Amino acid sequence: MSSKLTRSQIAWRIAQDIDDGSFVNLGIGMPELVANYLPDGREIIIHSENGLLGMGPVPEDGQEDGDLINAGKKPVTLLDGGSYFSHTDSFAMVRGGHLDICVLGAFQISQTGDLANWATLNNTNPPGVGGAMDLAVGARQVFVMTEHCTKSGEPKILEQCTYPLTGANSVSRIYTDLAVIDVTGSGLEVCEWIGDMTFDDLQAMTAAPLSPASDAKQLTVPEL
Amino acid sequence: MSSKLTRSQIAWRIAQDIDDGSFVNLGIGMPELVANYLPDGREIIIHSENGLLGMGPVPEDGQEDGDLINAGKKPVTLLDGGSYFSHTDSFAMVRGGHLDICVLGAFQISQTGDLANWATLNNTNPPGVGGAMDLAVGARQVFVMTEHCTKSGEPKILEQCTYPLTGANSVSRIYTDLAVIDVTGSGLEVCEWIGDMTFDDLQAMTAAPLSPASDAKQLTVPEL
């Protein structure tokens, strides 16, 4: 049996694809979970766009420092080998293609890798984009971490995004609670999906054409 | 009596016009002499485009450090309060209008303040521009330090430069061995000239129309 993944399990699955020595930015919110599952024995340097490389774990209670926070404005620590720099230098890293991977959340992803994650069509609240557009164009690989469908069951993977774009043709790989999907030049290719469902089930929950990868396998994650 | 100035005397005259607290770049060669005559009691911060602010005097014999040089590649020192930075940051200072004054040499200067100081028409040698073009457009005031005429007696101040330009409309003030001349919207205005010559004598050695400033006076410098 292999059922729908929890958020932690999606995070675990993404972490498996981050190689030793990678420079990685983990987006605010759900993607931050990935840091908890980086495989032992790999040294991975985490970038935070507010001017940190080598971000470490959350500090112990009472050790928080208001001047040492991450992009989500939460207290963090810095590993030996870490460095501080300005926003301008930080986004030179981002936009300049120096990050191996960034992991972002999504409202919608199109079959060509367009990403929408900053604004909806119904903006009663003032929109904010933060660093998402810079990350979407700048990282060598953009991984998306998302539930496969919205809370009301609407597909988030579409032929075309209907929400305002964060970046066009940005996404390289999509990790959902149901599947791992590559965005390729010839469309969306499913590398892994959960054992609880058939390929046709998955396609039915996706509003863009999928094809199974030639080496597709079952998406299997540990209990977490 | 007030005769033709020596290079040191031109440098002295320029130094009088540099206010306390100024950030100043002194071009390679003749302009470097200005540093020797900065008036006592004024604190003036010297910028060197290879990444120094707060450049100090030449080191004592035996105290030279090959990693601490000026734009002319000669050993220098750094004052307390000085800083080191990259070329990129250094030229952000230059181009961004942060220098109060730079002092440059010249082959030719036009009546509208065009400056030619990097290449002649007869380039048997490969041309090099260094930081001159950046300084010419970037400093708030560009002072030129030059002999009034070439060694063969040709005027260096012209209606139009015949040599390739370093910058257009760059120069604010010209200091020669004969006169101090402002570049104004209505042409070249002579503020000071030496007592040995009449205004007409000076005009005869200048290939662009001059006018005397309303408060023009004799150019007087100490023996040096």
Added chain:
Amino acid sequence: MIDKRFASIEKALAGIQDGSVILVGGFGNAGSPIPLLEALIDQGATDLTIVSNNAGEGDFGLAALMKAGRISKIICSYPRSSGSVIFEELYGQGKIDLEVVPQGTLSERMRAAGAGIGGFYTPTSAGTLLAKGKETREIEGKLHVLELPLKGDVALIKADLADRWGNLTYNKSARNFGPTMAMAADLTIAQVRQIVDLGEISPELVVTPSIFVDRVVKEGGQT
């Protein structure tokens, strides 16, 4: 003698005009010059355009200045945070204008202003709503957007150490926008933790060189 030290925050803020564009350092509260912002209420300048990553939180610092009705426009990357109550209220009432700029572009536009760059092409925001009305251009097969410099009349920043020439260091991730904003404003005012003697900051450690700073004032006031 060069002496950029000011004896009080009030004196350090003298001369800021109505209608100014003010670059405000900080990412969330890290690096936010809260005492400078609050003293600006008494200083009196109004109709201000604020450039800042966020739009304030709670009722202190930037939010207090906003609540006092002094801010007519804010240019930022991310106005909303868990505590951005005052901004949201004023925005909902149409009392404050908002320009959203991607975070990297925000910083790079200020750098351009400070570095004498007339404009630059960035791939960030190409093909999105935020590029609407902006000139675009394909470079090396990739769509780019032309962005123009963003200059401040004033920068209000928080730093760690300063000396009387105006050299600055920062503390940890409170560095964020400070070094760039210091370059990009006509008048840069830094609130610092400590003012030290000239030469006490190693020339290798200076993050913002003296040339970019006009006034330094110790938090709390006395030098």
Added chain:
Amino acid sequence: MIDKRFASIEKALAGIQDGSVILVGGFGNAGSPIPLLEALIDQGATDLTIVSNNAGEGDFGLAALMKAGRISKIICSYPRSSGSVIFEELYGQGKIDLEVVPQGTLSERMRAAGAGIGGFYTPTSAGTLLAKGKETREIEGKLHVLELPLKGDVALIKADLADRWGNLTYNKSARNFGPTMAMAADLTIAQVRQIVDLGEISPELVVTPSIFVDRVVKEGGQT
């Protein structure tokens, strides 16, 4: 584990291809990676384009590589110096191409490459010979020239301290082009005075963060 330390200069230079664009740090001899340049002769790569402020002096370092016939083009701000004999000879014989770029533009073009900026407008060189053939544009009443990024396949730089992640510090004015070139090349190789343990370089003191550096090697070789 990340370990960017190389045991010898020879190993650190492995893989540099013929026809590469190589960014070479240094201003005069300060910051010039002389041992890397001389070892590149044995490494064998040829038909190189060199980007460097100067064109070498004497018969060591860059001049030695030039004398060995490995350089087909040099992009620099100031080729001539008191000792640039070899460059002048080769240039006179038409054996080396020269592109002269203003010093600030040279550095800014490399920064653009490193920072993902597709191009920028600078007032430097507007209206001069060096702007010939380049697109110009008036911005805020001032003529600007469009300049494009200058990217390296390789950067060879000299730094002071390094650690195994690749963090770098520099010494005094030997910093010059190092930090910018490190950002702007696909493969950045730093020759350093000393390699220290991770954590020994204060995170506030890092000038070139690890992300920009691929290989570090101690002058002389052993780590």
